[in-house]
Amino acid sequence: MLVTYLEASRDLCETDSILFGAALAVCRIIGAKVSTAGRATGQSSDIPAWRRRIEERIAKARARIGRLICFRSGNNRPRIVRTVRMAFAGTNFSLSQPDITQKLTERIDDLKQRSAAWGKRIRRYTKRSTRFNQNHLFQSDQKRLYESLEQPIISGTGPAPNQADNVAFWRGLWSEPVNHSEGPWTEVMASQCEGITPMDPVIITPDDVAEAVRRAPNWKSPGLDGLHHYWLKGFVVCLTVLARQFQEALNQKSLPSLFTTRITHSVPKDQGTTDSSKYRPITCLPTIYKTLTSILFSPFSSENATRADVCRVALKIVLK
Structure with a gap:
């Protein structure tokens, strides 16, 4: 079915909507739970399901203990008595037994x-999970592991900043005009770039798109469209259409506004969560846009190698 719809797609926005609709249809068919509010994926709870189940058992047990103690102290309200009967369900227990106090104890x-x-099971599982994650991180990114060990654990569960203060802080950074004075480094950079051979016209092939999608994480946070790389990997018939429309967008030198509309999450940098300046903005852009940029700045093929080298040279000049 996707082939028919994708062939009729006129631009990247329509292709994005078609892929999102296909992903949503698959989720409904298999019975998966999805969040479609604003076409953005809501963040799941950091507490795993097994821990929530055990914590619920502990909470119920503590509530039952409190009511049993109340009954032992002489509280005979119907709700308390009902809890006592539930606590002894399946046993030969009677409220008129002479040794009821001993049974309650x-x-x-x-x-x-x-x-x-x-509680010990939760602590044991948590310690094992932490050890497993640290071992995995040591294999993939040792620097990140050592940074996580040195930095204190920051919790964002405290009070959030006042909305008016938050808007005023970020408006002062983004909305107020600023006069920048360009330094002499711009002239130096311009003179050094004069000897760079202009790169060949960019040509994006379906193989470039397929390789970019293959290398991307499945469930990396999406942007406003709510579409993950997982679906691009599954819907392989879209790769040719994306390559063609990417090429058209580059030739026309324009992209849909959806691709530059982003979702920004505020992550606390320390425990002072009420101060707007102590939050780090993390911006999530649409998955298809990230696929395009990864093609342009990664030497996946011989055609892309030239433009990737040019980008690296430009970055080196700026860093110097």
């Missing part, structure tokens, strides 16, 4: 031991 001790065991 044993049941309370049993629930306390279970809660303690569940």
